[in-house]
Amino acid sequence: xxxxxxxxxxxxxxxxxxxxxxxxxxxxxxxxxxxxxxxxxxxxxxxxxxxxxxxxxxxxxxxxxxxxxxxxxxxxxxxxxxxxxxxxxxxxxxxxxxxxxxxxxxxxxxxxxxxxxxxxxxxxxxxxxxxxxxxxxxxxxxxxxxxxxx
Amino acid sequence: xxxxxxxxxxxxxxxxxxxxxxxxxxxxxxxxxxxxxxxxxxxxxxxxxxxxxxxxxxxxxxxxxxxxxxxxxxxxxxxxxxxxxxxxxxxxxxxxxxxxxxxxxxxxxxxxxxxxxxxxxxxxxxxxxxxxxxxxxxxxxxxxxxxxxxxxxxxxxxxxxxxxxxxxxxxxxxxxxxxxxxxxxxxxxxxxxxxxxxxxxxxxxxxxxxxxxxxxxxxxxxxxxxxxxxxxxxxxxxxxxxxxxxxxxxxxxxxxxxxxxxxxxxxxxxxxxxxxxxxxxxxxxxxxxxxxxxxxxxxxxxxxxxxxxxxxxxxxxxxxxxxxxxxxxxxxxxxxxxxxxxxxxxxxxxxxxxxxxxxxxxxxx
Numbered sequence: 191x192x193x194x195x196x197x198x199x200x201x202x203x204x205x206x207x208x209x210x211x212x213x214x215x216x217x218x219x220x221x222x223x224x225x226x227x228x229x230x231x232x233x234x235x236x237x238x239x240x241x242x243x244x245x246x247x248x249x250x251x252x253x254x255x256x257x258x259x260x261x262x263x264x265x266x267x268x269x270x271x272x273x274x275x276x277x278x279x280x281x282x283x284x285x286x287x288x289x290x291x292x293x294x295x296x297x298x299x300x301x302x303x304x305x306x307x308x309x310x311x312x313x314x315x316x317x318x319x320x321x322x323x324x325x326x327x328x329x330x331x332x333x334x335x336x337x338x339x340x
Numbered sequence: 341x342x343x344x345x346x347x348x349x350x351x352x353x354x355x356x357x358x359x360x361x362x363x364x365x366x367x368x369x370x371x372x373x374x375x376x377x378x379x380x381x382x383x384x385x386x387x388x389x390x391x392x393x394x395x396x397x398x399x400x401x402x403x404x405x406x407x408x409x410x411x412x413x414x415x416x417x418x419x420x421x422x423x424x425x426x427x428x429x430x431x432x433x434x435x436x437x438x439x440x441x442x443x444x445x446x447x448x449x450x451x452x453x454x455x456x457x458x459x460x461x462x463x464x465x466x467x468x469x470x471x472x473x474x475x476x477x478x479x480x481x482x483x484x485x486x487x488x489x490x491x492x493x494x495x496x497x498x499x500x501x502x503x504x505x506x507x508x509x510x511x512x513x514x515x516x517x518x519x520x521x522x523x524x525x526x527x528x529x530x531x532x533x534x535x536x537x538x539x540x541x542x543x544x545x546x547x548x549x550x551x552x553x554x555x556x557x558x559x560x561x562x563x564x565x566x567x568x569x570x571x572x573x574x575x576x577x578x579x580x581x582x583x584x585x586x587x588x589x590x591x592x593x594x595x596x597x598x599x600x601x602x603x604x605x606x607x608x609x610x611x612x613x614x615x616x617x618x619x620x621x622x623x624x625x626x627x628x629x630x631x632x633x634x635x636x637x638x639x640x641x642x643x644x645x646x647x648x649x650x651x652x653x654x655x656x657x658x659x660x661x662x663x664x665x666x667x668x669x670x671x672x673x674x675x676x677x678x679x680x681x682x683x684x685x686x687x688x689x690x691x692x693x694x695x696x697x698x699x700x701x702x703x704x705x
Binding site: 228229230233257258259262263264280282285286287288289290300301302303317319 | 494497498501502512515516518519520521522526613614615616617618619620621635645
């Protein structure tokens with residue numbers, strides 16, 4: 191009843207409302223696909239739970255380390271001076287750089303911010319907050335198979 | 341008016357009727373630059389603009405040979421440096437001009453801060469200037485990766501990983517920047533798009549606003565000069581100030597040419613995601629003070645991860661800079677705001693000391 195008394199303002203405010211919400215809906219309908227487009231799709235997480243290295247066990251000398259591909263990420267294979275083979279993720283726990291083996295220190299070392307890890311993967315000095323992830327090594331004949339433990 | 345226009349020939353008259361040359365000329369002639377003992381600092385804005393112009397021109401030239409993919413980027417830059425005539429020159433000028441531009445921009449920003457030129461009615465000029473400063477740093481960060489060499493690869497890895505440490509939005513921002521979870525060819529393509537299209541588009545808008553506001557309000561006279569009183573002296577922008585400006589530009593061009601010729605930009609080794617990080621990883625010098633600060637922070641501060649405290653701290657400092665005209669109420673009313681002068685000097689000292697330490701401190705500390 192009240193609205194029939196003053197049809198003008200209520201009709202105007204209705205149209206304002208209609209225009210406003212349409213404009214907002216239009217903007218959202220443009221921005222939503224664009225914003226979704228900008229976010230990259232989730233990469234298929236490498237499901238590789240183990241990898242056979244293209245290196246023969248007897249070719250890995252004591253007190254050396256080398257980087258290998260574990261799925262899509264770098265990992266490091268180390269043979270200690272005592273002859274034991276070990277493997278860790280080569281991604282520094284500090285800021286994601288790739289670590290390397292330092293034969294002079296018998297340590298795993300990250301050049302980016304001078305982080306040191308011992309040969310058990312423990313962060314022993316520098317900024318890294320956590321140890322390197324350790325992998326399990328199985329040697330079958332001369333084949334080295336690295337897997338993500340349990 | 342017709343007689344004045346007529347004396348300039350028919351072409352001038354023809355153009356004037358269509359585009360309004362006389363009005364433009366009036367506008368140009370009207371512009372005056374105040375003369376006082378701090379006027380040296382007026383030249384740094386124009387110098388930044390000149391170096392930006394060089395970036396646009398050399399950047400467009402580089403586009404003609406550059407290929408934005410992980411497989412081809414390094415090789416295309418190598419080809420440009422070794423085979424293309426003067427390719428080394430164009431790339432070196434682009435790299436050096438970027439560095440000079442950031443340096444001059446630092447001087448421009450801090451001189452405007454210390455001379456309190458952000459006072460009413462120039463608040464928006466200041467805010468747009470700080471935005472341009474942020475965009476310039478983004479240009480530097482994205483451009484650094486494009487040659488796809490080892491140093492740039494790991495610097496980008498570390499730089500983007502730092503954003504990942506941000507609370508709540510960290511992981512999302514990291515993926516958005518990298519175009520995935522890791523720094524890959526997708527990151528390179530993304531940085532390329534940002535560097536050559538998105539940032540230039542934003543810069544065009546904000547720089548247009550910034551320059552328009554500078555024209556609208558004219559040069560700010562520092563409060564100390566205003567308080568001293570006395571007669572106000574000015575010089576016409578055209579030709580007096582512009583000619584002086586051009587002396588600066590020519591000098592900058594000479595410095596650029598010398599740097600590019602004697603210290604050409606290096607390329608280094610191609611990025612290899614499965615190689616250990618090389619020794620001597622460092623960011624561009626203008627990020628060094630932040631990088632070095634993060635190194636000094638303990639792993640936890642009051643129970644919060646040290647890195648997050650650092651990143652949030654720099655974010656707040658940036659916000660402080662952006663909102664400075666609205667915080668410094670005293671300068672707005674023509675009073676002395678000594679505390680903001682000291683904050684400005686403190687910021688300059690912090691940047692200089694930490695940058696110095698970044699290059700001299702032993703990496704084992």
